[in-house]
Amino acid sequence: MFTIGDFARHGRVSVRMLRHYDAVGLLRPRRVDPLTGYRWYAAGQLARLNRIIALKDLGFTLQEVGAILDEKVSVEELRGMLRLRHAELRSRIETDAARLAHVEARLRSIEREGLMPTDDIQIKHIPAVRVAELSAVAADFEPGTIGPVISPLYDSLVDRLAAAGVTPVGPAIAYYDDAPGGEGVVVHATLPVNAETGLSEHGYTVVDLPAIEEAATIVHRGSMDDVMPTVQTLARWIEAGGYRSAGYNRELYLEVGPDRNTWVTELQEPVVRG
Numbered sequence: 660m661f662t663i664g665d666f667a668r669h670g671r672v673s674v675r676m677l678r679h680y681d682a683v684g685l686l687r688p689r690r691v692d693p694l695t696g697y698r699w700y701a702a703g704q705l706a707r708l709n710r711i712i713a714l715k716d717l718g719f720t721l722q723e724v725g726a727i728l729d730e731k732v733s734v735e736e737l738r739g740m741l742r743l744r745h746a747e748l749r750s751r752i753e754t755d756a757a758r759l760a761h762v763e764a765r766l767r768s769i770e771r772e773g774l775m776p777t778d779d780i781q782i783k784h785i786p787a788v789r790v791a792e793l794s795a796v797a798a799d800f801e802p803g804t805i806g807p808v809i810s811p812l813y814d815s816l817v818d819r820l821a822a823a824g825v826t827p828v829g830p831a832i833a834y835y836d837d838a839p840g841g842e843g844v845v846v847h848a849t850l851p852v853n854a855e856t857g858l859s860e861h862g863y864t865v866v867d868l869p870a871i872e873e874a875a876t877i878v879h880r881g882s883m884d885d886v887m888p889t890v891q892t893l894a895r896w897i898e899a900g901g902y903r904s905a906g907y908n909r910e911l912y913l914e915v916g917p918d919r920n921t922w923v924t925e926l927q928e929p930v931v932r933g
Contacts, residue, residue: 660689661894665904666700669894670708671800671887674841685711685725702898705891706769713737713765717744734770741766765887779878780896785871785909785927789856790832790849791820791863797844800835800907802884805846809833812848819861825852831915832868835907844907871909874927875902882919883910889926897930905929 667674680686681698686707688698707728714724714732717740741762793816797808813831820827829851836845849868856865875897879889890908897904908928915922 792849833910902930
């Protein structure tokens with residue numbers, strides 16, 4: 660089972676949101692420790708969370724979401740709701756295109772629940788690596804929120820390294836931390852380099868990214884906007900294998916290019932036995 664923090668990361672929502680869903684009876688923890696009050700969630704509850712987020716992003720109130728879920732709405736019915744909502748939002752393209760992308764990603768997660776192969780999931784030791792990085796804060800861990808933050812970071816990092824005469828020596832690695840105060844996620848865009856650590860005069864920082872003793876890894880093929888089914892397949896595998904998540908996953912970009920649908924990315928999630 661997952662702590663509320665680990666479950667929030669795999670569902671790409673905030674801990675505060677999960678607490679609210681618990682308070683209103685929409686998504687109860689699978690277990691609450693009677694002594695500490697700690698909430699514990701099961702990987703199977705990601706299915707209900709996906710539906711809650713999809714329906715909420717379609718404009719339903721939480722009370723309406725609860726009623727719909729109690730009637731066990733089908734994927735096709737969700738698709739029908741999406742089509743109707745899409746017609747209403749056409750005049751607000753820039754703002755709501757991101758929202759619709761979130762809904763589509765959640766729907767793809769729902770459609771592919773339990774269908775993605777797990778044969779290529781491995782436990783690996785990830786060695787330490789020296790990287791040049793730029794960082795910024797994203798509002799949350801939704802793929803649609805991370806993308807607009809991380810892409811400009813990489814564009815700027817490549818330009819700054821070129822200006823410094825530094826050539827990357829390996830594929831890009833993205834990693835994440837909780838933002839100070841618990842509001843948002845710190846996004847780190849990095850490229851491996853052979854350089855001295857510290858702040859460069861060109862505005863990037865060179866740091867030693869520590870090793871991960873044990874990481875559960877899975878390869879995602881396609882745009883990172885569609886990463887949710889892969890992330891949640893990994894979450895289910897971690898729980899079924901008797902492991903516990905030990906933090907945000909790293910993203911190793913093995914193959915990138917102009918067409919994001921051809922990208923190949925390895926997700927590396929630190930785990931411990933327990």
